[in-house]
Amino acid sequence: MDLTYTEEEEDFRARLRDWLSKVLPTLPPKPAADDWPGRRAYDTAWQRMLYDAGYAGLHWPADAGGGGATPTQHLIFLAETERAGAPYVGANFVGLLHAGPTIAAEGTAEQRARWLPPILRGEEVWCQGFSEPDAGSDLAALRTKAVRDGDSYVVSGSKIWTSHAEVADWCELLVRTDPGAPRHRGISWLAMPMDAPGVTVRPLRTLAGTAEFAEVFLDEVRVPVANRIGAEHDGWRVTMVTLSFERGTAFVGEVVACHRVLAALARKARENGRWDDAVLRRRLGRLAAEFAALWRLTQWNVSAAQAGGGVPGTGGSVFKLRYSHARQELYDAAAEVLGAGALDADQEWVADRLSSLSYTIAAGTSQIQRNIVAERILGLPKGR
Numbered sequence: 001m002d003l004t005y006t007e008e009e010e011d012f013r014a015r016l017r018d019w020l021s022k023v024l025p026t027l028p029p030k031p032a033a034d035d036w037p038g039r040r041a042y043d044t045a046w047q048r049m050l051y052d053a054g055y056a057g058l059h060w061p062a063d064a065g066g067g068g069a070t071p072t073q074h075l076i077f078l079a080e081t082e083r084a085g086a087p088y089v090g091a092n093f094v095g096l097l098h099a100g101p102t103i104a105a106e107g108t109a110e111q112r113a114r115w116l117p118p119i120l121r122g123e124e125v126w127c128q129g130f131s132e133p134d135a136g137s138d139l140a141a142l143r144t145k146a147v148r149d150g151d152s153y154v155v156s157g158s159k160i161w162t163s164h165a166e167v168a169d170w171c172e173l174l175v176r177t178d179p180g181a182p183r184h185r186g187i188s189w190l191a192m193p194m195d196a197p198g199v200t201v202r203p204l205r206t207l208a209g210t211a212e213f214a215e216v217f218l219d220e221v222r223v224p225v226a227n228r229i230g231a232e233h234d235g236w237r238v239t240m241v242t243l244s245f246e247r248g249t250a251f252v253g254e255v256v257a258c259h260r261v262l263a264a265l266a267r268k269a270r271e272n273g274r275w276d277d278a279v280l281r282r283r284l285g286r287l288a289a290e291f292a293a294l295w296r297l298t299q300w301n302v303s304a305a306q307a308g309g310g311v312p313g314t315g316g317s318v319f320k321l322r323y324s325h326a327r328q329e330l331y332d333a334a335a336e337v338l339g340a341g342a343l344d345a346d347q348e349w350v351a352d353r354l355s356s357l358s359y360t361i362a363a364g365t366s367q368i369q370r371n372i373v374a375e376r377i378l379g380l381p382k383g384r
Contacts, residue, residue, distance in 0.1 A: 005072065013076050019053055020084040027087070033351060034210045036091065040125060040167040043090030047122030056120040057100070064104035065116045075299060082256035091164050095119040095126035099172040099191075102242045106189075106230050115170070115191065127168035129159040129192070129216060130239070136161075137365045139174070140183040140236065144218060146175035146190065148225070148232075153177070153190065155198075155221040165201045165214035168194050172242065173223075178233050187235035189242070191227040198222075207354045255298055255323065258291050258330055261352075265330075269337045283333055290326045294319065321370065331356040 005013075027046070031038030050056040059074035060066020069077070082088075089096045100119045103111055118124040135142040144157025155175055165171070171192045178186030194201070198221040203211035230238040266284055269275040297319050331353040338349065 005076075009070075009072055009076060012073050013080060016055070016077060016080050017084070019055075020080065020086060023049060023053075024084060024086060030087070036164070036167050036210075036212065040091040040164075043087060043092060044122035044125065046087040047089070047092060047096075047120075051121045056122075057096070057116075060101065060104055060116075060120075064112055065120050066104075071299070078253045079256050082253055082260065088253060091167055092119070092122065092125045094128045094163055094168075094172065095124065095170070098128060098242050099126045099170070102172070102189075102238065103191075103229060105241055106238050110226075111191075111229065124169040125164060125167055126170045126172060127165040127194070127214075127216075128163050129165075129171040129173040131161045132158060133160050139239070140187070142174055142176060142187070144173075144175050145179060146177050146188060146223070148177070149222075151225050152222045153188075153225060153228075155190070155192070155218050155223055157218050159216040159218075161204070161213045162201075162216045164212055165194065165216050166203050166211065170194060171216070174235055174239060177235075181233065184236045186233050187239070188232055189229045189235040189238040190223050191229065192221065192223050196221050196223070210351075254327075255291060255294050258327060259288075259295075261330060261334070262287055262291065265334055265337045272337075272339075274337050280333075280336060283336075287326065287330055287333060290322075290329075294323055294326065297322075328356045 028042070031042050033039075047056060054067065055077065057064070057066035058069045058077050059071070060068075062068035067073075096119060100116055103115050107115070115124070119126070129144075130139060130142075132142050132144060142157075144155065144159065146153035146155045153175065155173070157175070159173070162171070171194055173190045173192045175188055175190055176186055177188040180186070192199075198219040200217040200219070202215040202217070204213045204215060205211050206213065262284065266275075269280065269284070274280055334349060334353060
């Protein structure tokens, strides 16, 4: 992995900085955290601006409608947009970071032409229908069934923790198409329209007071067979592709955000006198080293994904495992620096602090990541 920047890459950075400096002042105020229709409109409008400027799906393959950028250009884009305070992918993170890359890697030419351009233009938002009440970390235990009926599947069951279901147009949906097959077989990956008859969405209010998750109930929903990504019953393999994107590259922009938060904490500690505490300084210094190392691991993972055909490998589990805990430690340190009074007064800090608690669960629990690292990277025998 070459960590130096070429003249072409520095020119790309300069052009991006110039564009950001011109467009960011024109953005309207960000909607309230619990206004998801408003946030969808805000996030998709920003996505359209990226598309018109040639920055949408920068790292996607050119034949999938993306920019075909190098891993380094992708990382420069993430770093510069975060440092400039640009909006993140927001309500369409599933489409841009999970479903879209999966369809680009596994979909047919017709499927890629149907779904990828609207994702890149910000016209269609996706949600993730993987977890179920009895199939969270043990995802292969899913029970939502899909019965083939001519050119359609008839889907019945329920999903939970369905990200942004209340504002989504499409759902990346895992269903069991062969109930008699072993657990990891007989599963299929479908693209389900959220406005199909039989789909009921019930928002879930989180600890932070927002409703970005929902329960989704499916009552004999008809989904065209043409909406299946990959072969019938091969959905577990396709799901591993989706999860590799979710764990391997979807969090990379957040590492830069954590650097920014850490710098803000150091400034605040100097202002309120907490910087005199040598133990706290060491804690913040260790976190700075932690996130610097995570950024290097990010660079390695993105480079490895590019070399491997665009799909991240198991190194994403190493990153996700450590990043989840480092983010929690960062907001533990924030509570120490700011104190209870400041946290009570600043709702953004409170929301981020509460959100950090979910990271060791979201996208696969830390226990699952440890199993993946042990078995697939270290070659240790499976536990009994």
